[in-house]
Amino acid sequence: MLKTVLITGSNKGIGYETARQLGQRGFKVFLSGRNEVRVNQSLQKIRNEGIDADKLIMDVSDLESVQEAAFEFSKRNIKLDVLINNAAILLQEDRSLLCNDPNIIERTIQTNSLGVINVSKEFLKFIPKGGRIINISSSGGAMSDEVGGWSPAYCVYKAGVNMITKQLAFELLSKNISVNSLCPGWVQTDMGGQSATRNVKKGAETPVWLASDAPQSLTGKFFRDMKEIPW
Ligand SMILES: NC(=O)c1ccc[n+]([C@@H]2O[C@H](COP(=O)([O-])OP(=O)(O)OC[C@H]3O[C@@H](n4cnc5c(N)ncnc54)[C@H](OP(=O)(O)O)[C@@H]3O)[C@@H](O)[C@H]2O)c1
Numbered sequence: 001m002l003k004t005v006l007i008t009g010s011n012k013g014i015g016y017e018t019a020r021q022l023g024q025r026g027f028k029v030f031l032s033g034r035n036e037v038r039v040n041q042s043l044q045k046i047r048n049e050g051i052d053a054d055k056l057i058m059d060v061s062d063l064e065s066v067q068e069a070a071f072e073f074s075k076r077n078i079k080l081d082v083l084i085n086n087a088a089i090l091l092q093e094d095r096s097l098l099c100n101d102p103n104i105i106e107r108t109i110q111t112n113s114l115g116v117i118n119v120s121k122e123f124l125k126f127i128p129k130g131g132r133i134i135n136i137s138s139s140g141g142a143m144s145d146e147v148g149g150w151s152p153a154y155c156v157y158k159a160g161v162n163m164i165t166k167q168l169a170f171e172l173l174s175k176n177i178s179v180n181s182l183c184p185g186w187v188q189t190d191m192g193g194q195s196a197t198r199n200v201k202k203g204a205e206t207p208v209w210l211a212s213d214a215p216q217s218l219t220g221k222f223f224r225d226m227k228e229i230p231w
Contacts, residue, residue, distance in 0.1 A: 009087025013189035023051030060115030113160035169220030178219035
């Protein structure tokens with residue numbers, strides 16, 4: 001039977017490419033984003049490649065929007081084999097935890113950390129035993145890496161994503177749902193910029209692997225290039 005994947009923030013970048021690669025492997029993909037026009041354009045593009053795709057309009061930073069999207073999904077009467085929490089922001093103005101406008105911190109936590117909890121919670125009812133939740137994190141959120149002085153709020157709330165992964169992996173063990181974090185590397189997207197060392201195809205490699213081929217016994221672990229990395 002066709003497997004279904006929902007990817008948040010998948011109207012462009014790593015999310016879109018992950019949807020494309022999973023679609024090519026026979027998944028039914030749900031593209032999702034906060035802007036209907038952008039989502040519709042991406043939906044048209046992915047369908048033009050012959051991929052079985054649908055859409056959900058969802059702003060992950062807004063609980064009401066997440067709940068409406070879950071209600072919309074419930075009307076399809078299908079299960080959700082894989083949820084990929086990909087949507088995130090990295091704000092230009094995010095330069096200092098002490099000097100940032102509080103609004104920068106708030107927007108970043110709402111999208112990058114709370115969004116992951118709220119989407120996982122609202123879509124959990126559709127995820128069957130053997131399902132997977134994949135959280136796109138960053139080495140910027142790894143406590144084991146040196147602090148580089150860039151985008152501190154982004155890094156703090158990506159570290160939050162990593163702890164959310166560990167907590168959810170523990171909570172969902174009895175339901176046989178695996179939960180993992182990954183770092184895609186530095187990828188050429190609107191967020192990563194054009195100087196990034198990896199193309200988007202490479203950036204999607206690990207999320208695609210975690211969504212399809214990775215053993216579920218790896219739940220609760222953090223990956224880059226399909227290899228476990230330290231938190
Ligand atoms: N690129 C890198 O080098 C890199 C490195 C490490 C980790 N990552 C992580 O990889 C993931 C994808 O990043 P990317 O490089 O593909 O970024 P991107 O090109 O900026 O794409 C981000 C996506 O998230 C969506 N989004 C942002 N806020 C949202 C919200 N509130 N609700 C729903 N969707 C929202 C954006 O939608 P709009 O079009 O509406 O803005 C867009 O579709 C992120 O989690 C990022 O932190 C990226």
